[in-house]
Amino acid sequence: MPRDENTKPAQDSTQMRERAIASVSAGVRNVHPVYLDRALNAEAWDVEGKRYIDFIGGIGVLTVGHRNPVVMERVAAQCERFTHSCYNALPHEPYVAVTEWLAANCPIEGPAKSMLTNSGAEAMENALKLARAFTGRTGVIAFEGGFHGRTLATLALTGKTKPYKTGLGPLPGPVWHLPYPCPETGVSDDDAMAAIAKLFAVSADPASVGAVVIEPVQGEGGFRAADGAFLVALRRLCDENGMVLIADEIQSGFARTGKMFAIEHAGVAPDILVMGKGIGGGFPLAAITGAEDVMNALAPGGLGGTYSGNPVACAAATGVFEVLEADKLTARAKQLGEKYATHIAWLRDLPGGHVIGNMRGIGAMRAFELIADDGKPSPERLQCLLQLARDNGLLLMPSGEHANVVRLLAPLTIPFDQVDEAFAIIAKQLPKVADIRD
Structure with missing residues (x-):
């Protein structure tokens, strides 16, 4: 993914991890080793200037996006x-x-x-x-x-x-x-x-x-x-x-x-x-x-x-x-949920799409499972997808009893073209995720 040229990196992620290891309790776990520098609506940039589409949204906090102007x-x-x-x-x-x-x-x-x-x-x-x-x-x-x-x-x-x-x-x-x-x-x-x-x-x-x-x-x-x-x-x-x-x-x-x-x-x-x-x-x-x-x-x-x-x-x-x-966000949540559902159905028809299991949720509070070839939950494939998506500029959040569910928590204000971009990133990674064996 392209770097944001307008932001001069304060320091690299390795330096930040070293500082955190030295001073933060080990009981505080990070899902992603990404140190945020700035964000706007559904986009975020790390300390090295790399851009991400944020489907975590502070775990549901950023309903109206990062730094909503109002x-x-x-x-x-x-x-x-x-x-x-x-x-x-x-x-x-x-x-x-x-x-x-x-x-x-x-x-x-x-x-x-x-x-x-x-x-x-x-x-x-x-x-x-x-x-x-x-x-x-x-x-x-x-x-x-x-x-x-x-x-x-x-x-x-x-x-x-x-x-x-x-x-x-x-x-x-x-x-x-x-x-x-x-x-x-x-x-x-x-x-x-x-x-x-x-x-x-x-x-x-x-x-x-x-x-x-x-x-x-x-x-x-x-x-x-x-x-x-x-x-x-x-x-x-x-x-x-x-x-x-x-x-x-x-x-x-x-x-x-x-x-x-x-x-x-x-x-x-x-x-x-x-x-x-x-x-x-x-x-x-x-x-x-x-x-x-x-x-x-x-x-x-x-x-x-x-x-x-x-x-x-x-x-x-x-x-x-x-x-x-x-912004009529209750109506937009329904539209966003329909868009998620369409994309998830599309993923299943792609090479490697058999790793996508059931979709869950209501409105824009949607999630999908990562499954093994036998249909059982696959936390290993989920972890693979998290890493590959992150490497390619998309931040996803895991959940579920078996740690195999991706929950979609992008801001309700996310532009629909960024939703398309996010699912295109997931689509490209499916064959590599499918190669993971439990």
Whole structure:
């Protein structure tokens, strides 16, 4: 790929890796040994000036692209006013502007209230606190393959051991993990509801369970989508047993699936909606929005944080909201998803295309599998594709239970010709990927 002639390399990637090895914890893993220098919309340049098409998008953060001009304008204006005020001590308008938008746009039944945080994991932690306070119960039902964060309480919810829970011992609970129903797991809605019934009969009194936590579309789990009928059944289960339904939309929210939030495809209103990633346009911000009585369950002072709802990040979010509406990004997500589907079908017909397995997801939240010749998951072929694509100017992100799923998380604002360019890069690498034997 051509180098960007306008950027003088600060140093090479080898130097950067050496610096990182010397000072960064080994527990912080990098998918790609690429050190970013600058980026714009769906393009990125490394410290050596090499250009990439970015299909990672900060793992779903950059819904409106790198350095979206509306977001940057809002941020610059806020920086001229003030950059920080702890909302618990001295409140500010940018925080209220975000919570007003959330109250008007989140699928919550009745009056809604919100709390802002720094990250999705922090938002989920506070959602659990509110569920406990509201119900007086501590138990939580979560699902296999789910990812809800790396803090201790959110790790307890996360339905995957390695590498997240290895060596940590007991985690906060009680949490019960049940099968996630979707075509990829082979678990039906009836199977999943039967597993809940068995849990209640054998291990957990329903009166001890305060919340059910689910990703309507799993992120780290490989873009597996729950059927709408199952989400309706969960809503009914929670209503009948006095439980709080928590929808984790940290990765699936903000137009990614073709609706503002993925749970809207099912017509279901959760009690708490947990958000992050795309809300801040690249600035650290997350949120929980819920029914008024649930969100008011803790006494004043029970929620908050020094940097939670930072005014600069809130200003960025108001820019994101403007772009979502002005650029009609829910509609564009559907168009982008259709384009992904067409390209993935095209790849299967090319030399080496037999390595492309099933496509997953909704709207622009799409993914495809890399499979072995016998149809089984092939993490080896995925790793080969990641490297070859990167060498040729395309950044891809892995996921899935077997680490064989490529998730497509380009900004919703990506020009369609760059989508074509990206899939052309993948197409050229398929014969080499097919040569990999598991």
